Amino acid sequence: MSAKIIDGKEVARSIHEEVRKEAEKLRSRGIIPGLATVLVGDDPASRSYVKAKRKACEEDGIQSFHHPLPAETSQKELLTLITQLGEDPKVHGILVQLPLPAHIEENAVIRAIPPHKDVDGFHPENLGRLGLKGEEALFAPCTPAGVLELLMRAEVPVSGARAVVLGRSKIVGLPAALLLLRNDATVTICHSRTKDLPAVTKEADILIAAIGRANFVTAEMVKPGAAVIDVGVNRVEDSRKKRGYRLVGDCDFEAVAEVAGCLTPVPGGVGPMTIAMLMKNTLRAAERASPQSFDPRNHL
């Protein structure tokens, strides 16, 4: 293995530490950063994600306001709650755990979150602002923000680099591309309709794999020395494991590690960054809500 392995857990830990210190400063000025978490239904995965987010809040000095709602909640009831949270000065960030039950229109719910409390960064206005270099961006979605943070802390040069993003989802691929562009990379976005994909990915100095297919990126698809960030989290059967599966990324880790300059593992790469960036976004929202604490670092 030649690639440097980027330790996402370690980077996430230091971000939580930074958030904790900043949250303490805010508290000493009487501002308690607050995150509302909204969970509709009782999907076990969603429940455990929300639990992890609330635990991080507690550890980082952020107050969490939890709103568990039954699966039958109507869209109207959910929108009413979001309006209330939007008006509540104690709530600086609003997180609605996705996916929502099928009878609720996800986009309508996301659009109802006031952009300045949209710590998930999914509101179209926040996505649009992300694309506009001259425009202040409020929040970048947590996972792509974590990707950029990993690149920055691993000292991977982004400006002028050729970056290829595999996948164009609204929660990872597209905002990752916009963030890389904002940081002056030459960005290519690939997807299921891309022809001769290996030729395209091989141009990348920075390759972001976010397609959700186990071991999809092979060594042949990677330019020697490239920085590879693996956003995929896929289950593959593994009878040696108690639960019957193990988690792997979108990259064939062992093989890609022979070629890449640096690489994130799965688990332990991008994963831990998502919650860390959510905490950071919530802190930013709280700081922005009290103008006297203006800090240029609040701007992406």
Add this chain to the structure above:
Amino acid sequence: MSAKIIDGKEVARSIHEEVRKEAEKLRSRGIIPGLATVLVGDDPASRSYVKAKRKACEEDGIQSFHHPLPAETSQKELLTLITQLGEDPKVHGILVQLPLPAHIEENAVIRAIPPHKDVDGFHPENLGRLGLKGEEALFAPCTPAGVLELLMRAEVPVSGARAVVLGRSKIVGLPAALLLLRNDATVTICHSRTKDLPAVTKEADILIAAIGRANFVTAEMVKPGAAVIDVGVNRVEDSRKKRGYRLVGDCDFEAVAEVAGCLTPVPGGVGPMTIAMLMKNTLRAAERASPQSFDPRNHL
């Protein structure tokens, strides 16, 4: 010359004709499509653009409401007018001619236009929606929408094609990239920080030149057979012309025409499309404002 020359004037003419027919249908149902034009100050170029837009309105059966304001107009006064226009049911589209005087913050003005009346497509929310394949996009900015329309009507295959966009401005480059992505192209965005640009542009099946530098794209930068859309409008000195200059695009036209499969001229390519798409966007806004006329073609 081997490239087919795409006649933007002709395509624009047929779009105006389509708008005219649709506007007539709306009028027969008592709906008069209306566009408010706002011009602050007396910059001669801006004045002539607004004049051309109002003339197109008249020809296409769209009512125009012109609001010429003195250069000293305060930002607050302008925002008040925009709020009024936002509430006026006769006004379906609001166009604020840019650039604005330096004492007015352009982004604040653009954000004040209700997204459903933002026929220029510059509101961050509309830009964000453009990037979201699942999300209904309200308006695409007129010039990139014109670029796509030219590609479609010239029967250039977009899905799966490699598209390279030269330039990342919010009015052309970035939205053009999002529109191409929405139409399943593999999209690369280049800009001033891109390294080895000719190698990148030469990968393009579709090359969009939008950097504003006269004759910048040479034959060596173009893949043989590529579709090249030249968005640039640049003045170069020409003593043979009465006014002392002539207009050229971002491409070295004669040379690129030897290599490209098809190519737009300057003038007479993308230029005439911008106003045609503004009319189409205004018509769409009027149709959307009267739900009984729902037409799936209103969706991008």
